[in-house]
Amino acid sequence: MSGETILIIEDNEINLRLEKAVLKNQGYNLLTALDAEQALLILKNNKPHLILMDLQLPGINGLQLTKILKENHQTKNIPIIALTAYAMKGDKELAEAAGCNGYISKPIDTRQFPKDISNFLLQLSETTLK
Numbered sequence: 001m002s003g004e005t006i007l008i009i010e011d012n013e014i015n016l017r018l019e020k021a022v023l024k025n026q027g028y029n030l031l032t033a034l035d036a037e038q039a040l041l042i043l044k045n046n047k048p049h050l051i052l053m054d055l056q057l058p059g060i061n062g063l064q065l066t067k068i069l070k071e072n073h074q075t076k077n078i079p080i081i082a083l084t085a086y087a088m089k090g091d092k093e094l095a096e097a098a099g100c101n102g103y104i105s106k107p108i109d110t111r112q113f114p115k116d117i118s119n120f121l122l123q124l125s126e127t128t129l130k
C-alpha cells in the first residue's frame with residue numbers, strides 16, 4: 001500500500017487539513033493546492049498518481065479545472081476523483097461528464113475515505129497491468 005503521490009485541490013482549509021491528516025496517516029505523499037492556479041503550477045513540475053478535486057473552488061471551479069487537465073496531454077492521464085459538499089442531484093453526472101474518474105461526497109467519512117482511495121488506486125494499478 002501507499003507511497004503514491006496525491007494532489008489535493010481544496011479551498012476549505014479545515015477540509016484540507018482533515019483530508020491531509022487521514023491520507024498522510026496511510027503513507028501517501030501529499031501535494032496540496034487551494035485553487036486552480038496553484039494546482040496548475042504544481043502540475044507543471046509534478047505528476048501525482050491521483051488528484052482529489054474539490055468541485056467548489058473559487059475562480060476556476062473543479063469541473064472547469066478537470067476539463068482543462070483532461071484536454072492537456074501532460075495531465076490527461078492523471079486520474080481525478082471529484083469531491084463535492086453538495087449532495088446535489090446531478091453532481092456525479094456533471095463530474096463524470098467533465099472527465100472525473102470517481103466521485104466522493106463530503107463531508108468525508110474518515111474511516112471510509114482512505115479505503116475508497118486505496119481501492120481506487122488498486123483498481124488503477126490493475127487496469128494498467130492489463
Ligand SMILES: [Mg+2]
Binds near residue numbers: 054
Ligand atoms: Mg470548496
